[in-house]
Amino acid sequence: MPSPLPLALSDTIVALSTPSGAGAIAVIRLSGPDAIPIADAVFAGRRLRDQATHTLHFGTIRDGDQILDEVVVSLFRGPNSYTREDVVEISCHGSRYIVQQLLALLVRRGARLAEAGEFTKRAFLHGAFDLTQAEAVADLIASDSALSHRVAMQQMRGGFAQELRNLRARLVQFAALLELELDFGEEDVEFADRTGLVKLLQEVQTLVQRLLRSFELGNVIKNGVTTVIAGKPNAGKSTLLNALLNEDRAIVSAIAGTTRDMIEDEVTIDDIRFRFVDTAGLRDTTDVVESIGVERTKQRVQQAAFVLYLFDLTSTSPAEVQAEIEALEVPRHVPVLAIGNKLDVASDDEIAAFQRLPNTVLIAASRGDGLDELREILLQRVRGEGLDQIGSSTIVTNLRHARSLETTQAALHAVLAGLSHGTGTELLAADLRHALAALGEITGEISSDDLLTSIFTQFCIGK
Known part of the structure; x- marks a missing residue:
């Protein structure tokens, strides 16, 4: 007799899967063991329990004798559905009132409102895909550029x-041999070839390092490039921001200190998303509000x-520009581009x-001169040679994945160090288990309820 489903999976859940608000249509999704019976109880049309999977049916939703809406019902029988459960999707008119009435009716009939990301979480728990693929669903929904x-x-x-999985499989074989040595510890035998293990670990380390290096590029693709525009008052920072955004986003004035706080907006340049930040002009001031803006500018530079x-080309010397940039104390890894406005x-000498x-x-x-060259330099600096990897190599875009890869790298380093110093098999096996566990956490082969909750609560409710 099969074991009962966990309590959460034994529920039938319901949620609005399209954006909230008025629209032409809205889609309400049911998933779970009672999805079809609950839908049948309110749907006046063909009896859904008798229909084939992946079929559409027109009819009405009724609350007793009252018709709430004319709808199209989509039927997906598990395991051939997104969640691997029975799924019913009700396409109704996109009135907020109608949506609220239908959700309330379905809850009264036995469904419960879904938690954030619960549909995708169920797909993961039913083995439809691993954790990295589940997280990619959220990334796909949030994607706003071709890259x-x-x-x-x-x-x-x-x-x-x-x-x-390929990395993990290569390590598991050696880990098993080390564990076998522990079982025969009293007989002082070695099943794992130490020379072969060193070679394997070095190869895996190289692959992990490549994945970690790709995170810098992946983070840019996913989150955009935070680009801070800094400089003295009246250098033209707000004018430059407006020109890059192609709109009047910031106030432009000849009065020094007009921008007292940060103004941020995004623009996509050739598939790369830049988040430009216009900041308060850098100068010594007795104005309390402006001085706060200057301090925030310095803080934002540290995060750029x-x-x-x-x-200003007409009032600044090269030596002054260099001194002003040094005074900003920009982190070493952050590129700085000096822009003469x-x-x-400006005169020929200037x-x-x-x-x-x-x-x-x-x-x-103010006229747009040189902006095409500026955009091209920004793209070249951000891209380097990295974007050529897309499509041919894996790119890490998730901070959680990067942290797990760092843990893997540290554990593998410990194993290599242990091998070079003749460390005992028990410690080698422990470090190798640590590396395998870190890799397993990325895909969800090893996971905790807290980890899953943290990941799926970042999804929208209906996904």
Whole structure:
């Protein structure tokens, strides 16, 4: 006799799967052992329990004698459904009132409202896909560029998971031999070839390092490039922001200190999403509000992925620009691009003083001169050679995955160090188990309820 389902999976859940608010249609999704009986109890049309899977049926939803709406019902019988359970989707008119009435009716008939991400969580628990693929579903929904869409699709189709499984499988064989040695510890035998293990660990380390290096690129693709525009008052920062966004997002004024807080907005340049941050002008001031803005500018620079330091070509020397950039204390790993503004009114000598300097671009933000060159340099700096990997190599985009890979790397390093120092088999086996556990956490082969809750509560309710 099969064991009963866990309490949560024995429930039938319901939720709105389309965005809330008025629209042409809305889709309400039911999933669970009683999805079809509950839908049958309120649907006036063909009896759903007698219909084949993957079929559509027109009819009405009734609450007693009252007709709530004319609907189309989609029927998916498990395991051939998204959740691997019986699923019924009700496509109704997108009135908020109708949606609320239908949800309330279905709950009264025995369903319960789904938790965030519970449909995808059930698909994972039923073995439809692993945890990396489940997380890729959320990434796919959130994708807002061709690149983020491509990476999410690759992960959802199992490319990353397969690479991890291959890594794990190579380590499991040696781990099993080490465990076998522990069983025969009194006989002082070695089943695992130490030379072969070192070679394998070095190869796996190389692969893990490549995956970790890809996270920097993956994070850019998924979350965008936070680009801080810094500089003195009246350098033209707000004008540059408006020009890059192609809209009047920030107030432009000849009065120094107009921008007292940060203004942020996003724009996609050739499939790369940039989040530009216009900041308060950097200067010593007695104005309390402005001084807070200056301090926030310095803090934001520490969090940036890219810094654009804007200066006025007509009133600044190369030495002053260098000193001002150094005063910002930009983190070493963050690239800084100096941008000379007001090219249209600068003299030939002023322009010549900066043309020979590296990492410097000259523009006229108010007219758009030099902006194409600036965009191209931004793209080149962000891309490097990394974007060529997309489609041919796995790219890590998830911070959780990166942290687990770091744990794996540290554990493998400990095994290699132990082998070189003649550490006992018991400690080697423990470190190798640690590495395997970290890899298993990524795909969900090893998971905790807290981990699953943390992941799936980030989903929308109807997914």
